[in-house]
Structure formats: C-alpha cells, structure tokens
Amino acid sequence: MLFYLLLGVSAVALAVTALRKLYPTPYPGIPYNKDSARRITGDFPSLMPLIQATNEFSNSVFAVSTQKLGTPIAQVLFPAIRKPFIVLEDPREIEDIVLRRNREFDKAPTAIDGFAPMFPQASLSQYATPKLKAQKRLWADVMSAKFLHKAAAPNIHKATLELLQLWNLKASTVHKIQPFSAHEDFQNAALDAIWVAVVGEEPGVTRYEINKLRSQVAGNAKLESPPPHGLFLKEEVTYINDTIARNSSSPFPKWTLKLETYTPRYRKFRTRVSTEIGLAIRKTVERFKLLELGKLEADELDTCMMDLVLRRQVLDAKKANRPVTDPSKDQSMLDEMFVMLVGGHDSTANTLTWFARFMEAFPNTQTELRTALNASFKDKRPSVADILETDIPYLDATCEEVFRLSGVAKASLRQAVVDTEILGYKIPKGAEVLMNFHVDRTPFPVDPSKRTPGSQGAIDKYGDVFQGDAGRDLAVFEPRRWIVRNKDTGKEAFNPHALPALTFGGGYRGCVELPSEYKTTGATEKIFRHPNTSYVKVRPV
Ligand code: HEM
Ligand SMILES: *[C@@H]1O[C@H](CO)[C@@H](O)[C@H](O)[C@H]1NC(C)=O
Ligand SMILES: *[C@@H]1O[C@H](CO)[C@@H](O)[C@H](O)[C@H]1NC(C)=O
Ligand SMILES: *[C@@H]1O[C@H](CO)[C@@H](O)[C@H](O)[C@H]1NC(C)=O
Numbered sequence: 324m325l326f327y328l329l330l331g332v333s334a335v336a337l338a339v340t341a342l343r344k345l346y347p348t349p350y351p352g353i354p355y356n357k358d359s360a361r362r363i364t365g366d367f368p369s370l371m372p373l374i375q376a377t378n379e380f381s382n383s384v385f386a387v388s389t390q391k392l393g394t395p396i397a398q399v400l401f402p403a404i405r406k407p408f409i410v411l412e413d414p415r416e417i418e419d420i421v422l423r424r425n426r427e428f429d430k431a432p433t434a435i436d437g438f439a440p441m442f443p444q445a446s447l448s449q450y451a452t453p454k455l456k457a458q459k460r461l462w463a464d465v466m467s468a469k470f471l472h473k474a475a476a477p478n479i480h481k482a483t484l485e486l487l488q489l490w491n492l493k494a495s496t497v498h499k500i501q502p503f504s505a506h507e508d509f510q511n512a513a514l515d516a517i518w519v520a521v522v523g524e525e526p527g528v529t530r531y532e533i534n535k536l537r538s539q540v541a542g543n544a545k546l547e548s549p550p551p552h553g554l555f556l557k558e559e560v561t562y563i564n565d566t567i568a569r570n571s572s573s574p575f576p577k578w579t580l581k582l583e584t585y586t587p588r589y590r591k592f593r594t595r596v597s598t599e600i601g602l603a604i605r606k607t608v609e610r611f612k613l614l615e616l617g618k619l620e621a622d623e624l625d626t627c628m629m630d631l632v633l634r635r636q637v638l639d640a641k642k643a644n645r646p647v648t649d650p651s652k653d654q655s656m657l658d659e660m661f662v663m664l665v666g667g668h669d670s671t672a673n674t675l676t677w678f679a680r681f682m683e684a685f686p687n688t689q690t691e692l693r694t695a696l697n698a699s700f701k702d703k704r705p706s707v708a709d710i711l712e713t714d715i716p717y718l719d720a721t722c723e724e725v726f727r728l729s730g731v732a733k734a735s736l737r738q739a740v741v742d743t744e745i746l747g748y749k750i751p752k753g754a755e756v757l758m759n760f761h762v763d764r765t766p767f768p769v770d771p772s773k774r775t776p777g778s779q780g781a782i783d784k785y786g787d788v789f790q791g792d793a794g795r796d797l798a799v800f801e802p803r804r805w806i807v808r809n810k811d812t813g814k815e816a817f818n819p820h821a822l823p824a825l826t827f828g829g830g831y832r833g834c835v836e837l838p839s840e841y842k843t844t845g846a847t848e849k850i851f852r853h854p855n856t857s858y859v860k861v862r863p864v
C-alpha cells in the first residue's frame with residue numbers, strides 16, 4: 324500500500340517536474356510578457372496568429388516583444404525545448420554589435436541551420452573559425468570597388484539594357500495598357516547579372532524572355548530560339564529557394580533540410596551544378612596553369628570573380644611549388660559560388676521591386692529623381708563610365724532610402740559566444756539575439772550610461788540623428804533625409820551617415836564586405852521581404 328502510494332506520489336511529482344521543465348525559462352532581468360512565462364506555449368499564442376495574419380515573421384516577433392513592452396530589448400519565450408530569443412531594436416547598439424563586437428557575438432545556430440545542411444562549405448553556413456577567415460580572405464577582393472567596377476558593372480549595365488528592351492517591348496505590345504508584375508523580370512535580370520559576374524558566363528534568361536515575347540507577338544506558336552543553356556540555373560535556384568523557404572518554417576528546419584539532401588532531387592541539383600561550374604572552373608584553371616609566375620600576378624586576366632579566386636589559388640600553388648589541386652572538386656568553391664547566386668539574386672530583385680513600388684507610391688520623388696538624372700545625363704543614355712563617374716547626390720540618396728525602407732533582410736541573428744551585456748542587461752553565453760536591421764521607426768529612449776563606448780561614440784560623432792531632420796517620419800520614403808547642403812557653396816551632397824545603415828548587416832559577418840564608398844551605406848517575409856504587389860506600368864521615355 325505504502326509502496327503504491329509512494330509510487331503514485333512520485334509519478335505525480337515526476338509529471339509535475341516534467342511539465343515544469345516544459346515551461347519557458349526566461350533569461351533573468353530581460354523584459355518579457357509575464358503571461359507567456361505562465362504557459363507552456365510561451366509567446367506562441369500571440370505570435371502565431373500575427374504571423375499568419377501578416378505573413379511577416381520578424382515583424383511579428385518585434386510586435387509581441389519589444390513593441391508591446393515598449394523597450395529596446397526584450398525576449399520572446401518558447402516552450403522550454405527552445406531557448407528564448409533576445410530581441411534587440413536599437414540601431415546604434417546593433418551597429419556596434421555587428422561592427423565592433425565580433426569577439427562577443429558570432430552567427431547564431433538558428434541562422435546557420437537554414438543553409439548549412441545544403442551548403443555546408445559556404446561562408447554563410449560557418450561559424451567564425453580560422454577556416455572561415457581563410458575562405459573570406461580568398462574571396463575578399465572580389466568585392467573591392469576596383470574589381471566590381473571592372474567585372475560587375477559592365478554586366479549589370481548589360482543586364483539592365485536587356486531588361487529595358489524587354490519592357491519597351493511589353494510597353495509597345497501586350498502590356499500597352501495592362502500593368503504587369505515586375506518581380507520576376509527583376510529576378511531574371513539579377514540572375515543574369517550576378518551569374519556572369521561570378522562565373523563569367525551569361526545565362527541569357529532575360530534574352531530568352533524577349534525572344535519568347537517576340538514570338539508570341541508575331542503569332543508564332545513555336546519559339547525559334549531554343550532555351551538558353553543557362554536556364555537550368557533558374558530551375559535550380561528556384562528549387563533551392565523554395566526548399567529553404569518551405570523547410571525553414573517546419574518545426575525542425577535543420578533536420579527537414581538535412582533530410583532533403585538525401586532526396587534524388589537534391590542529388591540532381593548537386594550533380595547539375597557541380598558539372599556546370601566544374602566545367603567553367605577547369606577551363607579557367609587550364610588557362611592560368613599555362614602562365615608564368617610573373618604573368619599570373621596581373622589582375623587584367625580576370626573576367627569574373629571566379630577567375631580572381633582561381634588565379635590566386637594557381638599562383639599560391641606555383642609559388643609553393645606544389646601541383647594545382649583540382650578546384651572543381653573543391654566543395655567550398657562550389658558552395659560559395661552558388662550561395663552568392665541564391666542569396667544575391669532574390670535580395671537584389673526584391674530591393675528593385677521595392678524601388679518600383681516606392682516610385683509609384685511617391686510620384687514627387689520619382690519626378691525629382693528623373694530631373695536629377697536628366698540634369699546630369701541630358702537626353703543621352705549614360706555609359707557604364709558615365710554612371711560610375713557622375714556624382715548625383717539625389718540618386719545616391721534614393722538608393723540609400725530604398726535600402727533603408729525596403730527592409731529586404733529585415734532581421735538577423737547573433738549568438739553570444741561569451742557571457743556579456745547589452746544595454747546593461749546580462750546576456751549569457753549561448754543566448755541568441757534577434758536584431759532589427761530595418762530602420763523604419765523611432766527607437767525607444769535609452770539611458771546613455773548603459774550604452775557601449777562604441778555605440779555612444781557613434782552618437783557623439785554623428786549626433787543624435789533620430790531627433791534631427793533625417794529621423795523624421797521614418798515610415799515615409801524621403802531621399803532628402805540623406806542630403807546635406809553646404810552652407811557656404813549651397814551645393815548639395817549625399818550624407819551616408821545621416822542615419823545608421825543596417826541593410827547589409829555589417830562587419831565580419833555582414834553581407835560580403837562592401838567597400839566603404841558603397842557603405843554610403845504590407846510585405847511577405849520568407850527568406851527576403853518583398854512587397855505584396857509589384858505591378859508596374861511602363862512607357863518608353
Ligand atoms: C540588395 C541586396 C542584398 C541585401 C539586402 C543583402 C543583405 C545581407 C544581409 C543582411 C546579410 C547578413 C548580415 C548579417 O547577419 O550581419 C548578408 C549576408 C551575405 N550576403 Fe548579402 N545582401 C544582398 C546582396 C548580396 C549579393 C549580390 C551577394 C553576392 C554576390 C551577397 C552575398 C552574401 C553573403 C555571402 C553573405 C554571408 C556573409 C557571412 O555569413 O559571413 N549578398 N546579406
Ligand atoms: C523564392 O521564394 C519566395 C518565397 O516563397 C518567392 O516569393 C520567390 O519568388 C522565390 N524566388 C525564386 C527565384 O524562385
Ligand atoms: C521541404 O522542401 C521540399 C522541396 O521543396 C518539399 O518537397 C518538402 O515538402 C518540404 N518539407 C517540409 C516539411 O516543408
Ligand atoms: C532634359 O534636359 C534637356 C536639356 O537640359 C531638356 O531639353 C529636356 O526637356 C529634359 N527632359 C526632361 C524629361 O525633363
């Protein structure tokens with residue numbers, strides 16, 4: 324009897340303990356919703372309906388935590404099998420974390436898990452290790468201004484002219500009156516531009532669209548030109564994009580994605596991409612292998628990013644007197660190149676789609692931009708050199724304002740790698756911090772004594788910008804917030820420091836380190852946010 328009683332009691336105790344263990348365990352001291360701590364499901368009951376209603380993930384997290392509690396830092400609670408997310412919305416502290424606190428914060432597991440199962444060797448799938456450092460060093464120069472001007476600018480220009488050709492055709496034929504969705508056209512153009520900049524081969528996706536439309540307009544049932552070889556890229560990018568978008572909203576994204584890598588579809592993807600990229604790699608390596616040491620140092624040889632990286636590898640091997648290992652078997656090379664394409668093209672296309680959206684929603688800005696462009700280029704179509712060399716403050720300001728307000732990569736995650744603090748709150752080692760990169764509302768007030776020297780230093784240097792003109796009505800698209808007028812000459816100039824710019828994150832784990840001159844620097848969010856409607860009407864000018 325006693326035995327059974329004891330057994331019963333301990334079963335109840337066990338059950339109670341087990342249930343307790345399921346309750347969220349908030350980090351001490353950081354604000355959270357008290358009700359959420361009292362239920363196993365934590366913040367889910369308020370979070371999930373919001374995500375479903377708005378289709379926005381990060382924004383919903385901010386809404387139920389920092390925004391609801393009215394604090395720059397808070398936490399969202401999950402059932403105890405998952406640690407809470409610490410949520411941070413202060414742009415200056417975030418800037419300090421990404422730029423200057425790399426010893427305390429690295430990429431978070433939740434962010435790594437979204438890509439690592441599919442592209443384990445890409446830099447975006449790795450923690451900050453010596454291996455990553457070497458890989459980043461190898462790729463660093465492809466993002467230098469000099470190299471971008473040489474290898475990327477002419478290709479971006481060409482892709483843009485093709486897009487204009489397509490739109491001219493649409494405007495004079497099937498879409499004379501009817502608006503059409505710009506998003507897919509931007510995706511194709513970005514795909515063309517990035518792939519040729521990375522690999523040196525043109526996929527010809529936009530050209531194919533032009534040919535298709537021409538045939539359709541001419542009433543030909545059959546298309547004369549065959550699909551371009553590069554169309555496979557679009558298929559594969561679409562597959563990866565859809566898989567990551569879908570699988571990352573499953574309860575265990577890492578395992579769902581890992582499982583996907585065992586499917587025939589994933590294996591087909593790997594084979595196709597390694598074969599194609601492998602061919603391009605081998606061609607280039609053969610070209611470089613024939614060259615003498617002295618000649619190999621010349622960067623005139625590079626036509627694309629891949630060339631530069633391969634030339635370095637051949638050069639290093641020759642210098643060390645060792646044979647050149649076959650880089651087409653090097654998975655980090657393949658992963659890095661494909662991730663650039665996947666990560667680069669949709670983010671770029673979405674940014675361009677927001678641009679179209681803002682130009683439609685703010686017609687005065689559109690007129691002002693047209694006037695500024697016409698004042699610089701008159702009625703002639705500018706060349707690549709014209710575009711690169713002409714200083715048009717209003718154009719820079721418009722681009723920066725599109726980056727700011729589009730919030731294409733709205734938020735990012737870091738993990739504390741040591742016990743540390745944010746705004747005076749204790750952040751234990753291993754805690755994940757969700758940072759808002761979207762500067763679209765006035766930050767909550769912060770006690771300056773709680774700031775880091777780095778964050779306070781930026782405020783001392785650039786001023787309390789959120790209280791000034793640049794910080795007014797942050798939900799409104801207004802490029803003029805990035806423009807200053809010289810008091811003596813009356814000349815206008817672009818001020819990249821008018822507000823903190825977090826669109827590309829920044830620092831060591833930021834978007835492929837942009838050169839400092841570029842650092843002039845209702846939606847749906849899956850991987851990248853894009854506007855719900857992206858219809859445009861175009862007419863030739
Ligand atoms: C408008 C376009 C783009 C936006 C808004 C964007 C934004 C971002 C953001 C926010 C991050 C993460 C930063 C962080 O967590 O601190 C990132 C990382 C990255 N981006 Fe971009 N990006 C864009 C275009 C591109 C392009 C064109 C490429 C390549 C050609 C690229 C390659 C990468 C890579 C490789 C990383 C990972 C870096 C790392 O993990 O260390 N992105 N990007
Ligand atoms: C990537 O996925 C998103 C979300 O599902 C979708 O809106 C977008 O069109 C996709 N992009 C490509 C290139 O398939
Ligand atoms: C993961 O992605 C694949 C390929 O797009 C899809 O077939 C599968 O249903 C997805 N799984 C989950 C759980 O979302
Ligand atoms: C552009 O500038 C030229 C010369 O300054 C002027 O003749 C032309 O009308 C302008 N076009 C537009 C669209 O403003």
Ligand SMILES: *[C@@H]1O[C@H](CO)[C@@H](O)[C@H](O)[C@H]1NC(C)=O
Nearest residue numbers: 375376377378845846847855
């Ligand atoms: C955007 O579209 C999604 C569904 O596609 C919808 O749930 C959401 O309410 C829309 N947002 C706005 C602001 O219209």
